[in-house]
Amino acid sequence: xxxxxxxxxxxxxxxxxxxxxxxxxxxxxxxxxxxxxxxxxxxxxxxxxxxxxxxxxxxxxxxxxxxxxxxxxxxxxxxxxxxxxxxxxxxxxxxxxxxxxxxxxxxxxxxxxxxxxxxxxxxxxxxxxxxxxxxxxxxxxxxxxxxxxxxxxxxxxxxxxxxxxxxxxxxxxxxxxxxxxxxxxxxxxxxxxxxxxxxxxxxxxxxxxxxxxxxxxxxxxxxxxxxxxxxxxxxxxxxxxxxxxxxxxxxxxxxxxxxxxxxxxxxxxxxxxxxxxxxxxxxxxxxxxxxxxxxxxxxxxxxxxxxxxxxxxxxxxxxxxxxxxxxxxx
Numbered sequence: 001x002x003x004x005x006x007x008x009x010x011x012x013x014x015x016x017x018x019x020x021x022x023x024x025x026x027x028x029x030x031x032x033x034x035x036x037x038x039x040x041x042x043x044x045x046x047x048x049x050x051x052x053x054x055x056x057x058x059x060x061x062x063x064x065x066x067x068x069x070x071x072x073x074x075x076x077x078x079x080x081x082x083x084x085x086x087x088x089x090x091x092x093x094x095x096x097x098x099x100x101x102x103x104x105x106x107x108x109x110x111x112x113x114x115x116x117x118x119x120x121x122x123x124x125x126x127x128x129x130x131x132x133x134x135x136x137x138x139x140x141x142x143x144x145x146x147x148x149x150x151x152x153x154x155x156x157x158x159x160x161x162x163x164x165x166x167x168x169x170x171x172x173x174x175x176x177x178x179x180x181x182x183x184x185x186x187x188x189x190x191x192x193x194x195x196x197x198x199x200x201x202x203x204x205x206x207x208x209x210x211x212x213x214x215x216x217x218x219x220x221x222x223x224x225x226x227x228x229x230x231x232x233x234x235x236x237x238x239x240x241x242x243x244x245x246x247x248x249x250x251x252x253x254x255x256x257x258x259x260x261x262x263x264x265x266x267x268x269x270x271x272x273x274x275x276x277x278x279x280x281x282x283x284x285x286x287x288x289x290x291x292x293x294x295x296x297x298x299x300x301x302x303x304x305x306x307x308x309x310x311x312x313x314x315x316x317x318x319x320x321x322x323x324x325x326x327x328x329x330x
Contacts, residue, residue, distance in 0.1 A: 020072025
């Protein structure tokens with residue numbers, strides 16, 4: 001008789017192959033579209049935080065082909081990371097770096113909105129291209145050093161684990177979970193929330209200043225505001241919907257993987273639940289795929305949530321279609 005757990009393995013393979021390929025196609029199209037649009041002058045000069053979104057899209061592309069592609073191949077029983085220690089370590093190292101930097105680039109984007117919306121001239125100085133490029137470089141170097149532990153803690157041929165390419169021992173499991181909660185699960189959302197509240201306070205304070213100026217009928221103040229405050233407020237209104245929707249999606253899609261990390265860590269100190277390994281493996285696959293949703297569908301999130309982004313997309317497509325039509329035939 002065949003094992004009742006075999007259908008679960010088949011479901012897992014089918015899920016990885018079909019959803020993985022779908023994610024690769026949609027994620028590649030979406031993030032390449034982001035890269036093309038964010039390098040256009042109209043969007044690049046809109047705000048310095050566009051550079052963070054551009055860097056996040058590049059990181060998402062690396063994430064797709066360093067991890068999602070290999071997960072999809074698992075569904076076809078093509079598993080180089082299961083038997084090769086080098087492939088296993090390198091795959092997970094690239095995954096952690098690209099996945100984590102993408103999230104922290106979004107934090108940098110929120111921080112940039114916080115600084116640019118401030119009425120304090122000293123804080124507004126931090127919203128500049130020089131600071132943005134330095135922060136992008138710092139995030140890449142810092143995360144690369146933090147996750148160097150992958151080369152020790154992960155290895156191939158890990159039997160009796162949810163995956164053959166998995167954590168080697170319990171000490172590494174605790175370390176990996178601590179890093180996950182600090183740099184992926186709680187760190188980015190908390191920072192996004194803090195900077196988001198700060199940005200809202202800055203914008204609300206700006207509205208109060210404008211109302212008070214009108215009530216005092218101070219024409220000089222009213223005339224000066226549009227130069228440096230109203231323009232920033234308009235830019236914030238164009239970008240904030242994109243950020244808010246993606247941040248909410250990021251938090252909700254991270255919950256299943258967070259629950260798995262908690263469960264796997266608790267197994268060290270409590271009696272293990274009688275959950276079959278194929279079931280645990282299936283849940284892990286679903287949790288990982290869900291954690292990619294905000295990164296795979298970022299382009300579609302921006303398109304649906306931001307009227308300005310849609311306008312720039314239509315303008316870009318229209319200009320290139322017209323160029324092809326206007327080119328004279330020989």
